[in-house]
Each structure stands twice: as C-alpha cells, then as structure tokens.
Amino acid sequence: MSGLAARLATVLGAPVSGLARIGGGDLSEVWQARDGDGRGIIVKRAAGARTEAVMLAAIEAAGCPVPRVLHGGSGLLVMERLPSGHRPGTAGWAGFGAAAATLHAATGPRYGWSENHAFGPVAIPNAAAPDWPAFWAERRLLAAPEALPAEIARRLDSLAARLPELLPQAPRPALLHGDLWIGNALFGPDGFSGLIDPACSWGDPEVDLAMLALFASPPPAFFDAYGPLPPGAAERVPLYQLWPALVHLRLFGAGYRDLVEGLLRAVGA
Template sequence: MSLEARIEAALGQPVLRIVPVHGGDLSDVRRADLDDGRSVIAKSGPRVATEGRMLSALRAAATPVPELLHAEDGLIVLQYLEETTPTATDWADLGTALRALHDRPGERYGWPEDYAFGDAPIPNDTADDWPTFWAERRLLAFGDHLPADLRQRIERLAVRLPGHLPHRPPPALLHGDLWAGNVMFTAARPCLIDPACYYGDAEVDLAMLSLFGAPPPEFHAAYGPLAPGHEKRRPLYQLWPALVHLRLFGAGYRSMVSRLLDTLGA
C-alpha cells in the first residue's frame, strides 16, 4: 500500500499532496496536506513505532510534543507544527517544561526498548547504578567502530566514571537527543520532537542542548539550579553525542571527541 493510501486509511481523509520534509535522517519524513485543510507529518521507517511510544510517554508526562494521530508498524502520523522565531519568553517556557519533565522520576536507568540513530545502536537495558549505565550503554556502546586510540582512551575513562558521576541520581525521564533542531518553537508553545527517551541523569539533556549552541539565560533561569559539579560532568555527557556524530558522519567529528577527552583528562 502506498504512503498516500496508508495515511488516507488511518485518518479517513483524502490526501491532496505529499511533500518531503527536511530532517529525515532517522526515518522518511513527509508532510501530507489533507482534503479537510489540515496538514500532518508522516514518518515511516523500521523504528518509528518506538518513537511513537516515546512521544506518548512524553505526552503522558505533560511535556509539549506533537499529537500522535496514528501509529502502526512502520508508520506514525503526527500533528503538523508551524515553527516561529523564539522569544526570550519562549525559551523560558522551554526551561519550565523541561524541568517539569525531569521532575518525574522513574525507578531504574534505561528504557524498555533499545533504539538507534541510523546504524549507531542505543542499548537501553536497565542498570541499577548510573555510572554503570553511562559506561556500558553509552560510552562503550560501539567501541569496535572507533579508531583504536580513541577507543582506548574511552575505555580508560569508563573505568573512572564512579569517581566522576553520581552513583544514583534521580532517574529523570529524558528526551535523549535534545539539541536545538529537536525543539520546535510555535506560536502556542515550544514542542519537543524526535525523542530518544530513557531514564537517566537530567543533566544529560542539558549537556546535549549546549553542545552545538547556548540556550539564553532565560532558559536556565526558568529551569532552575543544577547540582554542584555539573560543569565538570557536562563534557562527560557531551561525549556520547560526539561519539554518535563520529560514528554516523565520520572523521570531521574526531576533533570534538578528542577535545572532550582532553578536557576530561582521558
């Protein structure tokens, strides 16, 4: 069945046109314009059902995300959002929403399902303590695909994690891939898109959000204070997305990984 036919069957509306949407790195993303005047986003691919369940978990936590209109094997259909230029108030609203999300703790670190960014696996098996999870499920997740010298440095760092990370911070519900491109500011509110959820230290989301940019002071003021030592933990948490970028996009990200390892003394 064609994508057009699947959308029509799911929503009970004829599709007038389907156009590609920028940002389909992990799945095929299209905007479908419907006969009733609405537009929706259709995402297809092998992992979109997992993404749908993550969006539902975020929505259940009162986090602003696109409405999940339909989910089936290989296809999810989402509310279409019109993006606007963010104001200082919008950034403050994002800080408030993210703090509310992180204040909903789980029981253990991890997630019921594994995930992936392209061919970079994201193992989510639970762990009882946080340094073990961050070492085994993140920093060492695909060491065999890294240059030998970087792999050895990361292995040495992983052994030292209990001295650098809290043993059992509250297992916050994380977006998991929170860079600026996965925040959509709309006229109504900021919304989070493209999650890679799991439970972990809330500082992970904040570290990712500051890896490729810097949220304004209004965001941080609304989010609230962080635990002492968060500045020293930030490069540890930024190392994971840097490794993902190195795995997916190649040697252009080697310098970022090396710089973070240098900062960490590894």
C-alpha cells in the same frame, strides 16, 4: 494516488492533500500534508516509528508538549503539525526551559528504557545497570568500541574506570528526551510549541542539558525557567556530551573526531 498517500488514507480514514516531502534522508523521510479536515500533519517513514510513538506518548504524559500522534507503527509515524519555523526569543527560551523541567520531573523505575532503540545504524542499548556510572559506561560510552577508532576506544575504556569518581552514584532516573538539540525544539509565533524526535531513556537530567549545549548556547532565560542545577553540573557537561559526539562520529564520519578528542581532553582522558 501515490503509495504513501494511499496508506495515509487508510490509517487516517480519509484522503490527505498537499503531500510533499520536507526533510529527512539520513535516518528517516519526513513529509507534510493535510488531513481530511484540512489540519496540518507530519509524516515520518522510519523503522522505529512505533518506538517513537511510545516515547512521544511518555513525554506527553509527563506534561511536556509534543505533537499528538495520529498513527504509529509498521514504519509510519503520523503526527499533528505544531507551529514552528520561528526564532525562540526570550519568551520562547523560557517556555522551552519550563517544558524541560516538566519533562525531567517525571521519574522512572530504573536507568535505561523498556527496549533498546537506535539512531539509524547506531544502537542505543538500554538494559539495566547497577548504578548510574555503570550505566553511562556500559550502555553509552563503551556500547560499541569496535565501531570507533582504536585510540578513542582505548581512552574511553580508561575514562570508564574513573566514572564512579566523576558521576553521581544514583541520581533520580528522570525522563530524558535523549536527543535534545535545538533543532528538536519547535517555536511558533507564540513561543515554544513542543519537542520532536525523541530517543528517550531514564537517567540523569544533566544528560539532556549537556546535549542541548553541544550545538547551542541556551541563554539565561532557559536556565531561569528550568531551575537550579546540582553542584558540579558544569564539570560533568563534557562527560555527557561525549555520547552524542560519539554518535555523530559513527554516523557522519571523521569530521567529528576533533569534537570527540576535545571532549576527552576536557575530562583528562
């Protein structure tokens, strides 16, 4: 029995079968297997396993579908396997939109999160800030200027000074998935089945929607199910897309610099 299989048998209380690696590599290792009752499970080996388990529990408590966590801690996250691998279709997108609305209906005590977390080596600071523009500036856009090209850091600093004019002062602190791209939404034969790989915080719901639109084009079915957006939401999209673009630049290199610079131009920075 491999070391991972032995550990899974210990935490689940029975041997697993069919253990096989299916993905990961940049930020974690992902495996699939079947538990002692023959049910499909997904296993992640990642430093933030406990933190992710807490986030999945928060999303589940909000009423949004996620995989049930079977174990989370000491670098190992074990979850039930949800139906996946299907194209969303109109009904799938509608189910996704309704689930996102349910997620964002949950309201937290402040902006940020109870602890800092990370995308691999990219830290995600979550300490409180006096208002939303300050949080987005200090905890996101200006979180690590030393890790960015000097010109981009300078332009972000200039943009941050304008954020009180560009962002709402005090939007309701909704529960955010935090990494809401289409690859983190699962679709089975019956439509939307759940969200995975969260990086949660409390903040403006438009953050998640902007992230989703960065690498996908959600159809009207998604937004019809989600509900109306506040005035000015379209103008704020590039401001919110800057954060995931900066994360990609830091994780994957100069190939994402054009994306960052295009978003900076879009907001006049």
